[in-house]
Amino acid sequence: xxxxxxxxxxxxxxxxxxxxxxxxxxxxxxxxxxxxxxxxxxxxxxxxxxxxxxxxxxxxxxxxxxxxxxxxxxxxxxxxxxxxxxxxxxxxxxxxxxxxxxxxxxxxxxxxxxxxxxxxxxxxxxxxxxxxxxxxxxxxxxxxxxxxxxxxxxxxxxxxxxxxxxxxxxxxxxxxxxxxxxxxxxxxxxxxxxxxxxxxxxxxxxxxxxxxxxxxxxxxxxxxxxxxxxxxxxxxxxxxxxxxxxxxxxxxxxxxxxxxxxxxxxxxxxxxxxxxxxxxxxxxxxxxxxxxxxxxxxxxxxxxxxxxxxxxxxxxxxxxxxxxxxxxxxxxxxxxxxxxxxxxxxxxxxxxxxxxxxxxxxxxx
Amino acid sequence: xxxxxxxxxxxxxxxxxxxxxxxxxxxxxxxxxxxxxxxxxxxxxxxxxxxxxxxxxxxxxxxxxxxxxxxxxxxxxxxxxxxxxxxxxxxxxxxxxxxxxxxxxxxxxxxxxxxxxxxxxxxxxxxxxxxxxxxxxxxxxxxxxxxxxxxxxxxxxxxxxxxxxxxxxxxxxxxxxxxxxxxxxxxxxxxxxxxxxxxxxxxxxxxxxxxxxxxxxxxxxxxxxxxxxxxxxxxxxxxxxxxxxxxxxxxxxxxxxxxxxxxxxxxxxxxxxxxxxxxxxxxxxxxxxxxxxxxxxxxxxxxxxxxxxxxxxxxxxxxxxxxxxxxxxxxxxxxxxxxxxxxxxxxxxxxxxxxxxxxxxxxxxxxxxxxxxxxxxxxxxxxxxxxxxxxxxxxxxxxxxxxxxxxxxxxxxxxxxxxxxxxxxxxxxxxxxxxxxxxxxxxxxxxxxxxxxxxxxxxxxxxxxxxxx
Numbered sequence: 001x002x003x004x005x006x007x008x009x010x011x012x013x014x015x016x017x018x019x020x021x022x023x024x025x026x027x028x029x030x031x032x033x034x035x036x037x038x039x040x041x042x043x044x045x046x047x048x049x050x051x052x053x054x055x056x057x058x059x060x061x062x063x064x065x066x067x068x069x070x071x072x073x074x075x076x077x078x079x080x081x082x083x084x085x086x087x088x089x090x091x092x093x094x095x096x097x098x099x100x101x102x103x104x105x106x107x108x109x110x111x112x113x114x115x116x117x118x119x120x121x122x123x124x125x126x127x128x129x130x131x132x133x134x135x136x137x138x139x140x141x142x143x144x145x146x147x148x149x150x151x152x153x154x155x156x157x158x159x160x161x162x163x164x165x166x167x168x169x170x171x172x173x174x175x176x177x178x179x180x181x182x183x184x185x186x187x188x189x190x191x192x193x194x195x196x197x198x199x200x201x202x203x204x205x206x207x208x209x210x211x212x213x214x215x216x217x218x219x220x221x222x223x224x225x226x227x228x229x230x231x232x233x234x235x236x237x238x239x240x241x242x243x244x245x246x247x248x249x250x251x252x253x254x255x256x257x258x259x260x261x262x263x264x265x266x267x268x269x270x271x272x273x274x275x276x277x278x279x280x281x282x283x284x285x286x287x288x289x290x291x292x293x294x295x296x297x298x299x300x301x302x303x304x305x306x307x308x309x310x311x312x313x314x315x316x317x318x319x320x321x322x323x324x325x326x327x328x329x330x331x332x333x334x335x336x337x338x339x340x341x342x343x344x345x346x347x348x349x350x351x352x353x354x355x356x357x358x359x360x361x362x363x364x365x
Numbered sequence: 366x367x368x369x370x371x372x373x374x375x376x377x378x379x380x381x382x383x384x385x386x387x388x389x390x391x392x393x394x395x396x397x398x399x400x401x402x403x404x405x406x407x408x409x410x411x412x413x414x415x416x417x418x419x420x421x422x423x424x425x426x427x428x429x430x431x432x433x434x435x436x437x438x439x440x441x442x443x444x445x446x447x448x449x450x451x452x453x454x455x456x457x458x459x460x461x462x463x464x465x466x467x468x469x470x471x472x473x474x475x476x477x478x479x480x481x482x483x484x485x486x487x488x489x490x491x492x493x494x495x496x497x498x499x500x501x502x503x504x505x506x507x508x509x510x511x512x513x514x515x516x517x518x519x520x521x522x523x524x525x526x527x528x529x530x531x532x533x534x535x536x537x538x539x540x541x542x543x544x545x546x547x548x549x550x551x552x553x554x555x556x557x558x559x560x561x562x563x564x565x566x567x568x569x570x571x572x573x574x575x576x577x578x579x580x581x582x583x584x585x586x587x588x589x590x591x592x593x594x595x596x597x598x599x600x601x602x603x604x605x606x607x608x609x610x611x612x613x614x615x616x617x618x619x620x621x622x623x624x625x626x627x628x629x630x631x632x633x634x635x636x637x638x639x640x641x642x643x644x645x646x647x648x649x650x651x652x653x654x655x656x657x658x659x660x661x662x663x664x665x666x667x668x669x670x671x672x673x674x675x676x677x678x679x680x681x682x683x684x685x686x687x688x689x690x691x692x693x694x695x696x697x698x699x700x701x702x703x704x705x706x707x708x709x710x711x712x713x714x715x716x717x718x719x720x721x722x723x724x725x726x727x728x729x730x731x732x733x734x735x736x737x738x739x740x741x742x743x744x745x746x747x748x749x750x751x752x753x754x755x756x757x758x759x760x761x762x763x764x765x766x767x768x769x770x771x772x773x774x775x776x777x778x779x780x781x782x783x784x785x786x787x788x789x790x791x792x793x794x795x796x797x798x799x800x801x802x803x804x805x806x807x808x809x810x811x812x813x814x815x816x817x818x819x820x821x822x823x824x825x826x827x828x829x830x831x832x833x834x
Contacts, residue, residue, distance in 0.1 A: 161644025
């Protein structure tokens, strides 16, 4: 099904700078009276930026050029990470705080490694060891950390929108490291980088400029996935055609304004895909009666050997981790060469270096 | 404790120069108030020596407003509001009577708690009526002593904040209530279908990654209750309806002759779910802000008389609670101080080209609907809700209230009056709310129309937009 709204032909989300004035969206008169009226497409891509300080809250904060700039910086930092001493003084004297209100050791370590390779000082705040467990409010927590004098705050929070709210209270650059079921922009950026890297072989060793012409399926719990929301924006901004694959229970209630197509039938499209991106299925979804069982999910959507064989020969397999073998993916498929999962983890550090440098580096100040 | 009532307030007031609007019509009139009563309504009245003169030039003089739905938070939630602070907010908004919702702590589910709240209301700046809970502790399990509460003058019963989930229990409540002269009021929300949704389910919830609550959660319970009204014959009032489907169901129920009434809120007739785009919990409310199409349907329902009243659902929350992340913050918005101006701006004023959305708060522009007359608007705010709450009968109700709300304005009746300037423009200032809380979704918004004076029980409680105590 083709979802009305943004087209995939341009692949570019609306330019944010053009709509800052009506970001939260007065709805036009036509929509007020029209049947099924809803927000105009540009209303979905809100300019979260505060002019003086740069934040990364949503992929919508970067337009296509912004994403490509991060890709270029990542290419440079990929070279750095190959050096015997993979460290540069780019952010010496800067302080990056990681504030994780939801446990995620991988993402936190990835950001902290990135900051350290840029020679920034790193402060770590995790909910389990902090005042958050004593009932301190988010505002008090981030204001306290901000008062220590930091340049960037990397926030992971279980509530959608929390990093955006934090920008009202702190002077530091805020980087969204995953908020609720909203967005996870650095994951999307590292995924774009990883796909570009994997395509290099097909382009005679040249890194392709973007993802133009690729057909990418995102499979799984789209409804609850911040990775999917960011990747839909990023992939389509770089020219890819995105198809969402899930049972109706795991699709968002509305895809109005999403630059995607959607289907419940994975097998019907396997042969067309250049990339199959698998999302993690959480067992909580069974209690919410969104799935009969994990076995049933695997039977219908899992990347089994048979499905892997139905893919194009050079199709890529991706997963944001942590990967549950036997649910989203069969164990033997997870270890095939087509799987980019460990490459994604490696590239996470590189792309997060690029993001930190983009927001805090000399050019940004 | 001495009982203050409509007949004991001493002193004379002349409201001069206004256009009198009440249910019986409109005319140019001055009004003389003495000892809590209206004693003269004439085209020109000379002020007696020592009388307070309230200038109503260029203004509408109307019966005081009646709010069917306010959360005054006392007892238990005094950090957010008290009966006194809430009544001051009410008076500033032109209200002379407020029905206090029972979702306090403890809930108003016994005569003892009802008496406490009524006692707090005796010194308030507006008449305080209380609604009783339908079930003990609002737990949806056992009925409150409805007859005993009715004896205290409690006229409305509701578990508001929650709907009564159990259909069988709701049926028994309606049956038991019949013959007591009371009305059960429902917060329509099927909690299974709502599934913990934090905003309207739709394009915006999907984009923002916030759990959505479908319109169906409201409409399913409304459908059940309309069937129960058909079965039992008991009257029902439906609180804060928010969806196009719900308005249509009320239209059909009324066409079928069912004894139902319905209210909508100022926020559901002005704001849509696009307001949530910035994740600010000040826009979190239950039922949630819906789509612009729902807003249009609500406006149409008000214009064509399907909806009986505009009620605030004034829901104060301490500022720090509204700084929690969206999904953790409590639902609710302030309403009393802005309700009439918001509704007037949304329904009665065609804005200048492009002049109506500078605040970026999800305000739905005027659209193509007809303009509502001021008299119809005041009916939705005053005499129609007064009748639903049983506050229209002068001096009736014994212990609970003085009554005499909603007009008409004529000699011998209780002096509950509002003077409203329909042309005054003002900007809502979050820091100047009389409420103890600050959670108005209209901060920074320019509104057209402002309450100038409020006379409650013969006392000028608001003069020139300032509370007098």
